[in-house]
Amino acid sequence: MESVWDYPRPPRLEPCEKAVEVFLGGERIASSDRALRVLETSHPPVIYIPAQDFVDGALSPSAARPTFCEFKGVAEYFDVGGGGRTEKAAAWHYPEPVRAFEDLRGHVAVYPGRMERCTLGGEEVQAQEGDFYGGWITSDIEGPFKGGPGTRGW
Numbered sequence: 080m081e082s083v084w085d086y087p088r089p090p091r092l093e094p095c096e097k098a099v100e101v102f103l104g105g106e107r108i109a110s111s112d113r114a115l116r117v118l119e120t121s122h123p124p125v126i127y128i129p130a131q132d133f134v135d136g137a138l139s140p141s142a143a144r145p146t147f148c149e150f151k152g153v154a155e156y157f158d159v160g161g162g163g164r165t166e167k168a169a170a171w172h173y174p175e176p177v178r179a180f181e182d183l184r185g186h187v188a189v190y191p192g193r194m195e196r197c198t199l200g201g202e203e204v205q206a207q208e209g210d211f212y213g214g215w216i217t218s219d220i221e222g223p224f225k226g227g228p229g230t231r232g233w
Contacts, residue, residue, distance in 0.1 A: 082221050083121055089150045090119035092180055097200030099128055101189055104162020108137040115186055117151075121225040121233050123207050123214030126199065127186035130172070137161055138187060143168035151180045159189060169193040171213075188213050 192206030
């Protein structure tokens with residue numbers, strides 16, 4: 080069992096040892112055994128999938144404004160599509176990540192709560208609460224997790 084309270088701040092980047100799948104509109108739009116995960120105190124892991132492990136056409140540039148992460152740099156967003164369904168600004172990436180997170184270049188994270196379902200090692204994940212965070216909660220991760228009501232100041 081991993082506790083998110085044992086994760087570091089600033090966050091740590093490491094290989095994800097479990098296979099990742101993302102489904103939208105009844106279609107599998109991403110599948111990877113080369114994903115990375117970012118671990119940060121109080122957050123479930125955020126999974127970053129190589130862009131080339133998404134099916135063609137699943138990601139398109141979003142009109143959403145970029146955001147800034149003090150640890151990783153400027154994030155840009157993608158609209159995500161599959162099976163005739165489109166979720167606006169439901170994925171993000173760091174085209175020019177800071178040096179410590181250089182390995183995120185070419186990787187994309189999705190909000191699991193905006194997808195039909197996401198799996199990690201075959202287990203369907205639960206989405207981190209809140210409209211800003213993109214953590215993937217599995218049975219081997221324990222909180223409490225930042226993101227729910229009353230946790231913004233953590």
